[in-house]
Amino acid sequence: MKKLITLTVNDTEYEVAVAPNKTLTQVLREDLNLLGTKEGCGVGDCGACTVVLDGKPVNSCLVLAVQADGSRIKTIEGVAHGDSLHPVQETFVELGAIQCGFCTPGMILSATSLLEKNPHPTEQEVRQALSGNLCRCTGYQKIVEAVQEASRRMKG
Amino acid sequence: MLLLPKFDYEEPKSLPEALAMLSELKGNGKVIAGGTDLLVNMKKGTVRPACLVSLKKVEALREISGEEGGLSVGSHVTISEIADSDRVASTFPVLARSASCLGSPLIRNRATIGGNIVTARPAADLPPALLVLGARVELRGKDKDRTVSLDGFFTGPGTSVIETGEVLTRIVIPSPPPFTGADYIKLGHRAALEIAIVAVSSRLTLDKPDGVIVDARVILSSVAPTAIHAVSAEKALMGQRPSEDLFAKAASLAVGDSSPITDMRGGAEYRRDMVNTLVKRTLLRAFKDARDTKGGNA
Numbered sequence: 001m002k003k004l005i006t007l008t009v010n011d012t013e014y015e016v017a018v019a020p021n022k023t024l025t026q027v028l029r030e031d032l033n034l035l036g037t038k039e040g041c042g043v044g045d046c047g048a049c050t051v052v053l054d055g056k057p058v059n060s061c062l063v064l065a066v067q068a069d070g071s072r073i074k075t076i077e078g079v080a081h082g083d084s085l086h087p088v089q090e091t092f093v094e095l096g097a098i099q100c101g102f103c104t105p106g107m108i109l110s111a112t113s114l115l116e117k118n119p120h121p122t123e124q125e126v127r128q129a130l131s132g133n134l135c136r137c138t139g140y141q142k143i144v145e146a147v148q149e150a151s152r153r154m155k156g
Numbered sequence: 157m158l159l160l161p162k163f164d165y166e167e168p169k170s171l172p173e174a175l176a177m178l179s180e181l182k183g184n185g186k187v188i189a190g191g192t193d194l195l196v197n198m199k200k201g202t203v204r205p206a207c208l209v210s211l212k213k214v215e216a217l218r219e220i221s222g223e224e225g226g227l228s229v230g231s232h233v234t235i236s237e238i239a240d241s242d243r244v245a246s247t248f249p250v251l252a253r254s255a256s257c258l259g260s261p262l263i264r265n266r267a268t269i270g271g272n273i274v275t276a277r278p279a280a281d282l283p284p285a286l287l288v289l290g291a292r293v294e295l296r297g298k299d300k301d302r303t304v305s306l307d308g309f310f311t312g313p314g315t316s317v318i319e320t321g322e323v324l325t326r327i328v329i330p331s332p333p334p335f336t337g338a339d340y341i342k343l344g345h346r347a348a349l350e351i352a353i354v355a356v357s358s359r360l361t362l363d364k365p366d367g368v369i370v371d372a373r374v375i376l377s378s379v380a381p382t383a384i385h386a387v388s389a390e391k392a393l394m395g396q397r398p399s400e401d402l403f404a405k406a407a408s409l410a411v412g413d414s415s416p417i418t419d420m421r422g423g424a425e426y427r428r429d430m431v432n433t434l435v436k437r438t439l440l441r442a443f444k445d446a447r448d449t450k451g452g453n454a
Contacts, residue, residue, distance in 0.1 A: 021160040043196045057262055062195050132259070
C-alpha cells in the first residue's frame with residue numbers, strides 16, 4: 001500500500017504517495033523529475049546517488065523514501081543559486097574535474113558538505129570526505145584540486 | 157537498476173508498540189535501522205521480509221550517554237556519530253577509531269552500531285573494539301528483557317543469540333580500569349569501502365605505569381567464523397612485564413588461535429602472517445597508551 005510522505009527538497013515542499021519499496025533515488029528521479037541524482041551500483045559502493053539528507057551526505061539508493069518522510073533533502077539541483085554556480089561547481093568546470101559527469105553530482109554534494117563542516121580541509125581530509133564517491137574518469141587528482149581551490153575562493 | 161521486492165513498512169511510535177508488532181509478525185518482520193546492509197541484501201534477494209519495522213520514532217535508541225565512567229550507546233546511533241563524538245573519543249578512543257574505519261562517509265552517516273552488531277558479519281568493524289572493551293548488549297522482547305555479554309552474542313557468520321521478535325536496544329561499555337590502553341587496526345586493500353582482510357583489536361591493563369599486565373584482551377577478526385579471542389596470546393600476556401619480546405611471543409601464539417580461510421581478499425597463509433604483525437602492533441600501541449594515560453583510557 002502506498003504511503004503519503006512529505007519531503008522538503010531544495011527548499012520546496014512535496015507531498016508524494018510512495019510504495020514502501022521505492023528508494024529515495026527513485027522518488028527523486030521518477031516522481032519529482034529531479035534527474036541530477038544518478039543511480040550507479042545501487043548498493044552503496046559508488047556514491048553517484050549522493051544527496052544531503054538532514055544536513056548529512058548519504059547514499060540515496062540505500063534510503064527508503066518512506067524513511068525520509070519529514071526530512072530536508074538537498075540534491076545537485078539545489079546547489080547553485082539561480083544562475084550563479086556554487087564555487088565548487090565553478091572550480092570543477094574550470095579545473096577539469098568533470099569528464100563524463102556521472103559521478104559529479106555526488107562529488108559536488110560530498111564536497112560542499114565537507115566545506116560547510118570544515119572550510120579549510122587538508123588534501124587528506126578532502127580525499128577522505130570523497131572516499132565514498134567513485135570516479136572512473138579523472139583519477140581524482142583534478143577533483144581534489146577543484147575542492148581545494150573552491151575552499152580558497154570561499155575564504156575571501 | 158536493482159529493485160527492491162515488495163514489503164510493508166511500519167513506523168511504531170514506541171518501543172513496546174514495536175515489540176508487540178514484531179512478535180505478531182513472527183519471522184516475517186525485520187527491523188530496519190540504517191538499512192545499509194539490509195537493503196543491499198533485499199536488493200540481491202538474499203532476505204525477503206514481508207514487513208520492515210523502522211524504529212526512527214523511538215528517540216531513546218539514538219542517545220549516547222555516560223554511565224558510571226562507562227558508556228551507554230543506543231542501538232540506532234550512527235557510525236559517524238560515534239566516530240565524531242567527543243565523549244567516545246575521550247573515554248574509548250579505540251571505539252571511535254574502529255567506527256572511522258567502517259565503509260565510507262556516506263555509509264557511516266546511515267549505518268548504526270546496532271546494525272553492525274546484529275548482522276554478525278565475521279569482518280564487521282565495531283565488534284572487535286566492543287569485545288576488548290567488554291561490552292554488553294541489551295535485548296528487549298515483548299515479554300522478556302535480557303542483557304548479554306557481547307562475548308557470548310555471536311554464534312557464527314550471520315548468526316547470533318538474538319531471538320525472533322527481540323530488538324537490540326543498547327550497548328553498555330563498562331568503565332575502564334586505570335592504566336588501560338587499546339588499539340584497533342584494520343588491514344584492507346584500500347582505505348574506504350573495504351571489508352577487512354584481517355583486523356585486530358587489543359587492550360592491556362597494567363597494575364601501575366611501569367608494572368605488570370593484569371588484564372589482556374586480544375580479538376582477531378576476519379580469521380574465524382566470528383571475531384574471536386586469541387586465548388593463548390591473552391594467557392601468555394597475563395601477569396607478565398610488557399616487552400617487545402613478550403608481544404612477539406603473544407603474536408605468534410595468536411596465529412595458532414586463528415583459523416583463516418583463503419578467499420578473494422587474501423590467502424590463509426597471508427592472513428596468518430598478518431595476524432602476527434597486527435597483534436604485535438596493536439599490543440605496542442595499547443601498552444604505550446596504558447603507560448601514558450593514568451586515568452584509565454581505552
